[in-house]
Amino acid sequence: MRERTKEMVPVKLLILGAQNTGKTALCVRFITKRFIGEYDHKKEVTYRCNRVVDQEAVDLEILDLPCKESSVSSLESSIRWADGFLLLYSITQRLSFLEVPQLKTLIDKTKQSLVVPTVLVANKADLEIGREVRTEEGEGIAKDLRCSFRELSVAETVLAVEAAVFQLIRLVLDQQRSLPDRRSYMLTVRHALTRKLTRSKTMQW
Numbered sequence: 001m002r003e004r005t006k007e008m009v010p011v012k013l014l015i016l017g018a019q020n021t022g023k024t025a026l027c028v029r030f031i032t033k034r035f036i037g038e039y040d041h042k043k044e045v046t047y048r049c050n051r052v053v054d055q056e057a058v059d060l061e062i063l064d065l066p067c068k069e070s071s072v073s074s075l076e077s078s079i080r081w082a083d084g085f086l087l088l089y090s091i092t093q094r095l096s097f098l099e100v101p102q103l104k105t106l107i108d109k110t111k112q113s114l115v116v117p118t119v120l121v122a123n124k125a126d127l128e129i130g131r132e133v134r135t136e137e138g139e140g141i142a143k144d145l146r147c148s149f150r151e152l153s154v155a156e157t158v159l160a161v162e163a164a165v166f167q168l169i170r171l172v173l174d175q176q177r178s179l180p181d182r183r184s185y186m187l188t189v190r191h192a193l194t195r196k197l198t199r200s201k202t203m204q205w
Contacts, residue, residue, distance in 0.1 A: 008050065008059040011172050013165070014078055015064050016103050017088030018096035022123040022154045026088065027064050030165050033158045044078075060169070062086075072106075079110040084117035084172040086164070089138075091122050092130040097137070104145045105128065117171035118147040121164050121193045126153035 015023045027047050029035055045047035046064045063078060079085075084109055089096040100120065109118055122138045124130075135151055148167055152160035 009058045009173065009176070010059045010084045011169055012059070012081060013060070013062045013086060013168060013172075014084075015062060015086040015088065016081035016107075018090075018099050020093065020111075021088040021090045021096050023086075023088050024064055025154045026086070026123065026161055027062050029154050029158055029161045030062070035155050035158075051166075051169070053092040053166055053173065056173060058169060058173075062165075075106070076110045079107055083176075084168045085119070086168060087118060087120045088123055089133065090124045091133045091138075091151070092124050092127050097122075097133045100141060101145060103146070115146070115175065117168060117175055118145070119164055119168040119171070120145070120147040120149050122149070122151040122187075123154055126156045127152050147157070160199065 015027060017023050024045070025036060027045075030050055031047050043066055045064045047064065049060050051060055063082065065078060077187070079088050081143070087100055089100055089101055091097075104118065107118065120138065120142045122133065122135070138151060139149050141147075148171065149162040150160070152164060154161055
């Protein structure tokens, strides 16, 4: 008996952070497993791949924006597009850490949701000698902003990168499962409207 192929679940992620935090390096590391340290990043790029997460086939898109976005409205448009968010800062760049709350506030305001799947990633953990942000600070701000937290080095290992992205995918899938089934909801509304119309007709003179 031939097994029925399961439909792939679309998941759209947006990666945000200050310049030189390793956003593009993280995307390429996740997609290709290779590490490339330098990028000339002047336009947005959407990376697409298929992954299996907890036996769920996922059609994954990751949007990587240039650091200098043309306008707030275009950034808001990208936020509305996404299901989940990777927020990056570098442990060697305190300013990038200080930008995180502003980005999360914009995400929450744009999505208008109490729960937004978000993973805060502290990159460049291999550069301990240049550290400007302590791990405890990252953990603390993640708790305040209701984010999951990972400290890693994109340069050193692909496994930590995969773990961070997979964690975000799981958060998105969990949220999608918790939403009411849209088809069932529409059928319920349709039946309710039909009953209302029927009652209205029977009451007419």
